[in-house]
Each structure stands twice: as C-alpha cells, then as structure tokens.
Amino acid sequence: MARTPLDELRKRAQGALSLDIAFIGVVNGLFSALHELGRARVDDLAAKTGMDAGYLQRWCDAAYAFGWLERDGEVFVLSDDGAAMRPEAEDSGMALAIGAVLSAHMAERAAGLMRSGERPGEKVLAERETILPWFGAMLEHNFRRSFEEKVLPAVPVFAEMNERQGLVVDLGCGNGWYLRALLGRCHSLRGLGLDGFDENIRQAERLAQKEALADRLHFAQGDIHRFELPEPADLIAMNRALHHVWEERGRLFERLHGELRPGGALVIWEPAWPEDTGILREPAYRTMAFQNLSEHIQGNHFLHPEEIAEALTNAGFAATVHPVGTDAVVVGRRS
Structure with missing residues (x-):
C-alpha cells in the first residue's frame, strides 16, 4: 500500500x-x-x-x-x-535534543505572541530551567567544528593577531567555546571572555582549565552593554550576537572602535540572511528560517552581510566580508 x-x-x-x-x-x-x-x-x-x-x-x-x-x-x-x-x-x-525542545518552546511562545504582537525579548530563553544551562554546550556542538575547519582558514586576521601575540575579547562568550577553539589553534594569543550570566562564566572557567588554557584565557562578568577591558584589544569578537543589538549599532561600533589597538579588528560572525528568500526551502536554510522567527520573539532579526559591512564602514572601519556556507564573517579593521 x-x-x-x-x-x-x-x-x-x-x-x-x-x-x-x-x-x-x-x-x-x-x-x-x-x-x-x-x-x-x-x-x-x-x-x-x-x-x-x-x-x-x-x-x-x-x-x-x-x-x-x-x-x-x-x-x-x-x-x-x-x-x-x-x-x-x-x-x-545532544545538541539535536536540546535544540528540538528549545524549538518547541519557541514555537509555543510564537503561537501565543502572534495574536498580540508582543516581543518579550531574550528572557524567553530563560523561561525553561532545564534548557538554559545547556545553551552554551548546544552552541559549541553546533558551531565549534565549523569555526575550526571553515572560519579559521577563511579569515586571515586570526593568524595575523596570533603573530602579534594579541589579546582577543569575546563579547557574550557563553561557555567560552569560541575562545577555547581559537587559542587551541593560535598558541600566541591571549583571551578574555565576557558574559552576563554567572553560570556561563563558571562553565567557561572549568572548561578552559580542562583544556589546559587557563594560563592564557580568562573570563569575567560583563556583556556587550557593560564591560571594562584591562587593556586595549587586538581583536574583539561578536559571535551570532550583533543582531541582538543591531538597533544600537552606531553607538556600539563607536565604542568598540575605541577599545581596539591601531590595526586591531572587530570580527563579527553572523547567519547570512539571503537576499532571495526563495532559497529558504533548501535544507541548509530551513533551520535559519525557523530561527529568524525565534529571533523576532526576542526583538531581533537576522542581517544581510552587506548591511553589516556598510554599518562598519560608517563607523570608521575598513570592512571585508568572508562568506562561510550559510554564514558570513565580517571583519572591520581599525586603521
């Protein structure tokens, strides 16, 4: 039959x-x-x-x-x-299981919020106590290999900063996976991860110790909105975070420009929302389409790489775009 x-x-x-x-x-x-x-x-x-x-x-x-x-x-x-x-x-x-239940939670919230138009913000991620502690681990499982195998070889600024033994700052570092992956490959870099959640800082410190990186990698309380650096940075990273603060980009980019050493770089890794949304039916883009609905709940939306580059240029950076699959890494250099 x-x-x-x-x-x-x-x-x-x-x-x-x-x-x-x-x-x-x-x-x-x-x-x-x-x-x-x-x-x-x-x-x-x-x-x-x-x-x-x-x-x-x-x-x-x-x-x-x-x-x-x-x-x-x-x-x-x-x-x-x-x-x-x-x-x-x-x-x-494990990331598939965490992502599946998180998606179901976001779908339920979207179904109700669609009637009122309310967009309650990022607090919806913390509404399920069993999900939030696993959020960083989920991101690491989803993106660390892609970072190591695709992003690092495609973006030469990482090797350059390693040559100058620079300081890399990750804003909103989560469990520190990005810095652990980067310092594991670039042995002359130093790292500082900032995050607003105590649980993320605890996880990050424990994992850095486990990977024998604690002598070069440190973590502290702070986030994109409120942070103080002990010294100017050579590279500031924002990983899948810019769309959360896009409305504040002018003031944010101005401040980050001032936190960089001359020749330093702001490195932004974001999902690349396509110009032609007809491509969303392709398997590689389906998840992105659902995630953009989830971002709407949080008051955000995914960005086109070109508009990120334009905003960086307007803030005084020299911008270059590096496509990486369905993502893009946009580098803004301070002259």
Missing part, C-alpha cells in the same frame, strides 16, 4: 518525540550514568542519579521504545544511538 502524506507527517512526529525522550536523558545525566553503570535496573539508575524511580521507569520504557536503550528483562543498557547522546561522546548528538 502506497504511503500517504499523512504517513510521512506521522514519521516526522515520531522523530520529534524521540528527541524529546533524548532531551530528558541528556539534561538529567541518564545516558552518562548508564554508560558508567554498563547494565542497570531502574533502582540502580535511581541510586546513581538521585532521580525518582517512578519517572525513571517510564523514561526507560520510552527510551527503549525509541531505540535509545536496549533491555534484557528489567535490565537496561545503552544502544549505540543512546551512547552517542552522551554529552561527552565524540560527535555527540
């Missing part, structure tokens, strides 16, 4: 449910605990994690149903897919 469009929709819906179950396992450490235990009954998993046994029984049944676990009677063990969901696993799939 031929499959119908409704059959395909049911298949997609089951995929979403599968990631919902995986999300529960990720944020509560269940995949990692089962990996350490090897084989475990529900009571063993409850003792290991401190979670309620009743909830764990239902989760294990659901995780088995969707293939995250295998079972032998009442004993559960990770499947290969379940092992890949561990946050510490190489090429972990």
Whole structure:
C-alpha cells in the first residue's frame, strides 16, 4: 500500500518525540550514568542519579521504545544511538535534543505572541530551567567544528593577531567555546571572555582549565552593554550576537572602535540572511528560517552581510566580508 502524506507527517512526529525522550536523558545525566553503570535496573539508575524511580521507569520504557536503550528483562543498557547522546561522546548528538525542545518552546511562545504582537525579548530563553544551562554546550556542538575547519582558514586576521601575540575579547562568550577553539589553534594569543550570566562564566572557567588554557584565557562578568577591558584589544569578537543589538549599532561600533589597538579588528560572525528568500526551502536554510522567527520573539532579526559591512564602514572601519556556507564573517579593521 502506497504511503500517504499523512504517513510521512506521522514519521516526522515520531522523530520529534524521540528527541524529546533524548532531551530528558541528556539534561538529567541518564545516558552518562548508564554508560558508567554498563547494565542497570531502574533502582540502580535511581541510586546513581538521585532521580525518582517512578519517572525513571517510564523514561526507560520510552527510551527503549525509541531505540535509545536496549533491555534484557528489567535490565537496561545503552544502544549505540543512546551512547552517542552522551554529552561527552565524540560527535555527540545532544545538541539535536536540546535544540528540538528549545524549538518547541519557541514555537509555543510564537503561537501565543502572534495574536498580540508582543516581543518579550531574550528572557524567553530563560523561561525553561532545564534548557538554559545547556545553551552554551548546544552552541559549541553546533558551531565549534565549523569555526575550526571553515572560519579559521577563511579569515586571515586570526593568524595575523596570533603573530602579534594579541589579546582577543569575546563579547557574550557563553561557555567560552569560541575562545577555547581559537587559542587551541593560535598558541600566541591571549583571551578574555565576557558574559552576563554567572553560570556561563563558571562553565567557561572549568572548561578552559580542562583544556589546559587557563594560563592564557580568562573570563569575567560583563556583556556587550557593560564591560571594562584591562587593556586595549587586538581583536574583539561578536559571535551570532550583533543582531541582538543591531538597533544600537552606531553607538556600539563607536565604542568598540575605541577599545581596539591601531590595526586591531572587530570580527563579527553572523547567519547570512539571503537576499532571495526563495532559497529558504533548501535544507541548509530551513533551520535559519525557523530561527529568524525565534529571533523576532526576542526583538531581533537576522542581517544581510552587506548591511553589516556598510554599518562598519560608517563607523570608521575598513570592512571585508568572508562568506562561510550559510554564514558570513565580517571583519572591520581599525586603521
């Protein structure tokens, strides 16, 4: 019997449910605990994690149903897919689970806010207590490899600043993944990450220590709106952050220009909203289209690389655009 469009929709819906179950396992450490235990009954998993046994029984049944676990009677063990969901696993799939539940949250908020036109801002990201602590890890899993393999080779300013043993400042650094990736490749650079959330600073410091970068990499409280630098910077980075403060770009760029040493650079990495929105049906752009809806809730919208370059030029920078897939890195040099 031929499959119908409704059959395909049911298949997609089951995929979403599968990631919902995986999300529960990720944020509560269940995949990692089962990996350490090897084989475990529900009571063993409850003792290991401190979670309620009743909830764990239902989760294990659901995780088995969707293939995250295998079972032998009442004993559960990770499947290969379940092992890949561990946050510490190489090429972990945890970001897919976090992103799926975050997207569902944003879709629910958009559905209600569409009726009033209200745009409550970035606080919507903190409305679900189980999502926010994982936001930085999700971004790292989504973008660190792309940064190391595509952005770094395409943008020569990083190697130049490494030659001058410069200071790199990341505004809104999250868990510090960008600076850890950069200093891991550019061994003469020093880094300072600024963020407004204490939890992000704690995560960043712990991970820098783990990657043996704590002697060159430091983190402090501060954000794009309020920060003080201990010395002029050679490079200031804004990663997927400019669209959050676009309405304040004139005043912001003027200040950042003054915080740079002569010859320093402001490096902006942003999704490149296409001029021709007919391209949004292509798989690489579909996620961007949904994210732009989420950004509208937060009072933002994605930008064209050319308008970023124009704003930098107007602020006294010499601007160049480096396309990287569906993103763009726009470099503004202080003369």
